[in-house]
Amino acid sequence: MEREAAKLSPKETKTKPEQTDRFPADKKYESIPQAPVFRPTVEQFKDPLAYINSIRLQAEKHGICKIIPPTPPTEWLAKTIEETITPEDFLFQTKRQNVRWLARRGVSDEFYCKLTEFLNKSEKELKAIPKILGKRVQPYFLYKAVTVAGGYNFVTAQDLWGEIASQLNLPPLPPVVEQLKSIYEDNLLDFENSPDKFIVPTRKAIVSNSKSGMRAVKAAGMGMQCVKAPTMNAIHVDSDGDTGNSSDTETDTDTDNEQQAMDQEEEEESFGFATGRIYSLASFKKQARRFKRDWFRAPDRTPYEPSIAQIETEYWNIVENRTEHCRVHYGSDLDVKSHGSGFHVDSSNPWNLNILPTLPKSLLRFLPEHVSGITIPMMYVGMLFSTFCWHVEDDYLFSINFLHTGAPKLWYGVSSYHCTQFEQAMKDALPDLFEVQPDLLHHLTTMLSPIELAEAGVPVVKSIQYPGEFMITFPQAYHGGFNTGFNVAEAVNFATPDWLPFGALVVRNYRLLKRTHIFSNIELIVNALQLERDPNSIKQLLDAFWEADKKKSPPEGKLSTWEFKHVFGISKAHYLMPSLVKFVMQSVIYQQSVVHAAQISSAV
Numbered sequence: 079m080e081r082e083a084a085k086l087s088p089k090e091t092k093t094k095p096e097q098t099d100r101f102p103a104d105k106k107y108e109s110i111p112q113a114p115v116f117r118p119t120v121e122q123f124k125d126p127l128a129y130i131n132s133i134r135l136q137a138e139k140h141g142i143c144k145i146i147p148p149t150p151p152t153e154w155l156a157k158t159i160e161e162t163i164t165p166e167d168f169l170f171q172t173k174r175q176n177v178r179w180l181a182r183r184g185v186s187d188e189f190y191c192k193l194t195e196f197l198n199k200s201e202k203e204l205k206a207i208p209k210i211l212g213k214r215v216q217p218y219f220l221y222k223a224v225t226v227a228g229g230y231n232f233v234t235a236q237d238l239w240g241e242i243a244s245q246l247n248l249p250p251l252p253p254v255v256e257q258l259k260s261i262y263e264d265n266l267l268d269f270e271n272s273p274d275k276f277i278v279p280t281r282k283a284i285v286s287n288s289k290s291g292m293r294a295v296k297a298a299g300m301g302m303q304c305v306k307a308p309t310m311n312a313i314h315v316d317s318d319g320d321t322g323n324s325s326d327t328e329t330d331t332d333t334d335n336e337q338q339a340m341d342q343e344e345e346e347e348s349f350g351f352a353t354g355r356i357y358s359l360a361s362f363k364k365q366a367r368r369f370k371r372d373w374f375r376a377p378d379r380t381p382y383e384p385s386i387a388q389i390e391t392e393y394w395n396i397v398e399n400r401t402e403h404c405r406v407h408y409g410s411d412l413d414v415k416s417h418g419s420g421f422h423v424d425s426s427n428p429w430n431l432n433i434l435p436t437l438p439k440s441l442l443r444f445l446p447e448h449v450s451g452i453t454i455p456m457m458y459v460g461m462l463f464s465t466f467c468w469h470v471e472d473d474y475l476f477s478i479n480f481l482h483t484g485a486p487k488l489w490y491g492v493s494s495y496h497c498t499q500f501e502q503a504m505k506d507a508l509p510d511l512f513e514v515q516p517d518l519l520h521h522l523t524t525m526l527s528p529i530e531l532a533e534a535g536v537p538v539v540k541s542i543q544y545p546g547e548f549m550i551t552f553p554q555a556y557h558g559g560f561n562t563g564f565n566v567a568e569a570v571n572f573a574t575p576d577w578l579p580f581g582a583l584v585v586r587n588y589r590l591l592k593r594t595h596i597f598s599n600i601e602l603i604v605n606a607l608q609l610e611r612d613p614n615s616i617k618q619l620l621d622a623f624w625e626a627d628k629k630k631s632p633p634e635g636k637l638s639t640w641e642f643k644h645v646f647g648i649s650k651a652h653y654l655m656p657s658l659v660k661f662v663m664q665s666v667i668y669q670q671s672v673v674h675a676a677q678i679s680s681a682v
Contacts, residue, residue, distance in 0.1 A: 100472060101374060103387035107394070110528050113491055114142045123148050126428050127439035127574055129616040130476075130550060134576060140539045141166040141555030142491030145548040147429070157252045159482040159566060163418055165360035170417060170459060172354035172362075172407035177396050177463050180525040181507075189218050192276045196269050205264045206592035210248055210257050212450070219246060219264050220258065222278045230267050234259070247353060284322055354407045359459065359566070362409065366461035366564035369406070372395035373462060386542055389562045392529050393463055408561075409459030410466070414452045420568045429548070431455040431480060431570045439615075441573045442475075444605035445597055452596055460487070460561030467525050468504070468558035470497070471551060472596045474580040475571040479549040484565025487543040490528050494554035494580075496537050503534040506662035525558060554582035578622040 080655060114137050122129045129145075137143035150156055172372055207215055223245045227233050233242060239259055240250030248254050269275055357365070359662070373392075374384045384392070396402045421430040428437055435453040436443040448454050452472065462485075471477045474494075481487060492500045507526055528538040545548050545565070552559045553576075573581070580597050606619050 090337070100377075100581060101384055101388045102393055103385060104391040104394075105422055106529055107387065107390050110490075110532070110538055110540045113140050113142045113144060113489070113539040115146060115541070117146050117670070118148060120148045123154070124428070126434055127437055129408070130574065131439070131574060134552070136553070137550065138552040139493050140491060141493035141542060142489055142539065142549060142551050142557050144541050144543060145550060147546065147548070151546045154427050154429065155421065156427075157422040161418040162420060162422045163359065166358050168359040168418060169356060170359075170362075170409045170412050170457075171356045172409050172459075174352045174354040175406055175408055175463075175465055177393070177404040177406060177465065178399075178402060180465060181397050181527070189221065189276045189278075192274065193217070193269055196272055196274050199274070200268070200272075202268070204592075204655045206594075206668065207261055207265065208253055208257070208594050209449065213248065215246065215258070215261055217265060220262060220598060221270070221276070224262060224266070225270060225278055230262060230270055243297060253380055269373075309445060357407075357409070362407070362459060362461070363564050365407075370462040370563050386488065386562060387484060389462070394529075396463070397525055398527060404463060406461055406464050408461070408464035408466075409457070411451065412457035412459070414455045414457060414568070415450065419455060420457065420566060421455075429480075431478065431568050434478065435570050437572075438612075439574055441575060441577065441602060441606055441615075442571065444602055444609060446601065449596060452571045455568050458567045458569065460484070460563075460565045460567070462563050463560055465525060465560040466558055468500075468556055470554055470556055473599075474554040474577070474584045475573050476553060477551045477569055477571050478542070479551075479567055479569040481543050481545050481547055481549075482566045483545050485561060485563025486545075487549075487559055487561055487565065487567065489540050489541045489543060489549055489557060491551065492531070492536060492556040494552065497554055497556060498538045499534070500531065500556050503531050503536050506534070553577050554583070575618040578618055579625075582625060589645040 114133075116133050116137070118129050122132075133143065147154060160335075169414055201236065204217070207217070209215075218240070223242045224233055227238055227242065228236075233239060239255040242252045243254050243258055246258070248258070371381065374382050376382045396404045419432055421432055426433070428434060432455060434440070442453050445453060450456070452475070458466075469488075479487075504524065504526060507530070531538050540559075541549065581602075585595075585599055603619055603623055607616070607623070610619060611617050
């Protein structure tokens, strides 16, 4: 229910309102242990990956950790983000997040339940749904787009698949259209034609002049998946001023019809996050600050800055009680190639996230090309309550996040040691969704309270990340959290040789989930075996190579092309040429001689 603004009598205005009473901090969240914090010396700070490796054994059992540089960013960066990015020119598209639906699904929940029943009854299962241009296709949104347009037959007859692609934020190119059509035919066409098909609810048009309603910012939605930065010529940028009467911020009460319409809209967007508005960094900052001010406003409208503990309690109240309308925007996954990085191009410091993934101790330097979000950083522009949901990194990689500026981020983490317990707790909470979509946790759309996880026996830690601090997530560690106000962060992946056992594990796990890999593990190993010169790294690469071979040994001890595909997770046909097998074996023999020579040298 919407909180109504307190009405103060003349006598009451003399008393300062107690915001701690209106927004109490629940002490149960204090029981969540803190993730470890590390403070490298100036000397240790010179080599990021060496330092991270030195703390790995202590930190990885918690899943996440925080690293505080020995000096302020102004001393180790060439220029700060304020000197690097022009706020008016940094344009990005947001995603909307309905915070109250993060732990529960609305219309999409019913869709997946019905789809599950249909699949069980017909003794079928979903076929693997590949990424298209690096983006995951959500069955619900694909089904909704096609059926609302008139159904498969009508869409095909009228050649509307390009429009369907556009609705899913994909380019209407022939290869994309064919992939979407194939996915629909393989997984959803029979469901659409069955008597048990799901009918997507239609939203009734509401005619009203009222601008009352939610405390949520209509214009401040959340999340986003933007590959290229928008341009001023191509799109209108939301840049309204900070006016108290703006329709973007609503603070009174809804009419019943408007309330129903908003509920319907929220439920239709509840699985995955809908595309939001396009902002400049300057206009988004203005909206985000207004939203936070209005959400935590005092009864007499005086400014109030809530504590992190109050924000944390309020966030989980919204998620778990689902009575507050709270829809926010999040500028997430902003490719620095098109948007720009918060690290200045002149910065040669190894902690610059544009440099770190390809440092000498990172295996990702052996990838044949850079990959957005893996070796190319992503920017994240947050506001109050905008959320990065529970997930593990693609291919179980390490990740590093730097908070450039703004309000703190609140992180939660679960170590890889306890990932099975975590997954079971999530499945117990959302059984129907996991039954039809077993890789749900890879879709970054679900939150579950750390208290609920702890009660289920899952060890959870938390950490508050302030500007100028780094957060590290370790391989196969689940993590999630939210922003406590406007902020700008940047993140990227990396992989030291210690990641290799997780690389082998992810191949097996992805096969069970029918997920595709971001890159080919075998190609990475082959390239590394050819180019790596560090004996310790070579030994770990050889161990990973032979361990994978041992687990799926073909007849007569020869690695067939089929084995390379299924042991190492190869996804591209040209990696399966017989010549590759010979090349790999030659590389292995060569690198074994390198290790042997190093051992002899050390012995002498």
